[in-house]
Every structure is written in C-alpha cells, then in structure tokens.
Amino acid sequence: MTKTHHSRILAAFLVLLTTWVAPATGQDVMGLQVTATSSHPDPVVLSLEALDALDQAEFTTTTIWTDGETRFSGVPLKALLAHLGVQGSSVEMVALNDYAVTMPIAELEDGAPIVATRMNGETMSVRDKGPYWVVFPYDSDPKYSTETTYSRSIWQLNRLKVID
Numbered sequence: 001m002t003k004t005h006h007s008r009i010l011a012a013f014l015v016l017l018t019t020w021v022a023p024a025t026g027q028d029v030m031g032l033q034v035t036a037t038s039s040h041p042d043p044v045v046l047s048l049e050a051l052d053a054l055d056q057a058e059f060t061t062t063t064i065w066t067d068g069e070t071r072f073s074g075v076p077l078k079a080l081l082a083h084l085g086v087q088g089s090s091v092e093m094v095a096l097n098d099y100a101v102t103m104p105i106a107e108l109e110d111g112a113p114i115v116a117t118r119m120n121g122e123t124m125s126v127r128d129k130g131p132y133w134v135v136f137p138y139d140s141d142p143k144y145s146t147e148t149t150y151s152r153s154i155w156q157l158n159r160l161k162v163i164d
Contacts, residue, residue, distance in 0.1 A: 032115065032132055036086040036162035044084060048117060048131070051075050054083055057114050059137040064150065065129070066119075072135045074116040078108035081162065088162040093134055096126065096156040102163070103152050112136045112144070115157065129155035 031045040051074065058073040081091065091108075094100045116133045117123065124130025133155040136144040143149070 030131055030158055032157065033159045034080075034084055034086070034162070035160070036084075036088060037164050038088070048123065051080075051115065051117050051132075055079050057111050059111075059114075059140070061135075061137050061139045063135070063138055063153075065153075065155075071120050072114060072116040072133075073118045073121075074114040074132070074135075076109075076111055076114050077134065078105075078110060080115060081105070081108070081160075086162045088164050090163045092161040092163060093152070093154045093157055094159040094161070095154050096158050099154065099156075101152050101154055105162070113152065126156060132157040 031047045032051065033043045033045050035041065035043045054075045056073055057076050058071065060069050060071045062069055077091070081087075088105060090102050090104050092100055092102045113134045113136045116135045117131075119128070119130075119133070124133060134153055134157055136149055136153060138144045138149070
C-alpha cells in the first residue's frame, strides 16, 4: 500500500471514531427534533444555542434518579411549543433509545415541565441523562410526585412530535 492509501484509511477511521465517540462527550452534537403532524410536518431541529435563546426556567429539586438537590435549567415545554407555533392535543417525547411517552398538551404548565439543557449549570452528556431531560419541580407540589409524572420525565430526549 502507498502512503496516500494509508493516509486515506487513517482519515476514514478518524471520521468514524469521531462519529462514535462524540455523543458520549456531553457536547451538543445533536439537536432537538420537533415535528407536528399538521403545522410542521418537516422536522425543525433546534440546537443547544437555539434552545438557550428562548425564555429559560430554573428550579432546584430532588429526583428519584439523582442524589440530593439538583438544579435544572432549560426551556419550559409549553413555551417551546408556543415559540414554534405548533398546536395539537398531545406531544410525544422520544429518547435516543426510542423510549417514548405522550403527554396531553392541556396538562403543560407555564413552568413545568422544562426541557432541561443543564443540570447544576452544566450541559448533560448522554451518559448523564442528556442531551436533554424533561423534568418537573418534583418537590414543589405533590402532583409532581406520581408515577405518571415520573414516566413523563424522559431523559436522553432528542425528538418531540406534536399530535393533532
């Protein structure tokens, strides 16, 4: 083999390695994809920077998945959908591993849930429930300490689909 051939093989290997390793680093390598069956049939992909540009909410709460109090910040889901102008009866939230849960849009509140982009001020890696995590202020009201709410607290979120 020639030196050029070796260089091409090495370059291809590095591209593949970067593709495989990057999602585990916690960097914003993937956006949040949003579709709506009627108003946005083509996906809109929002980067971390686009999510950060929207109105933010922040709260500190305990969860059944973390130790002690944790500070979450991100975009209220209701505000995100309003910003995109999507309407429907429910929103299906899908994780990287295709776990999906549906929530009626009528149950969204101004400050809960949020699509958390940060936990304790840091972006979240895929290994640490990122890149995005739907969280509620669990300690603020007993209505957030239910199995239904816990099931809607989807982590590794990467897709939202608004359903008519």
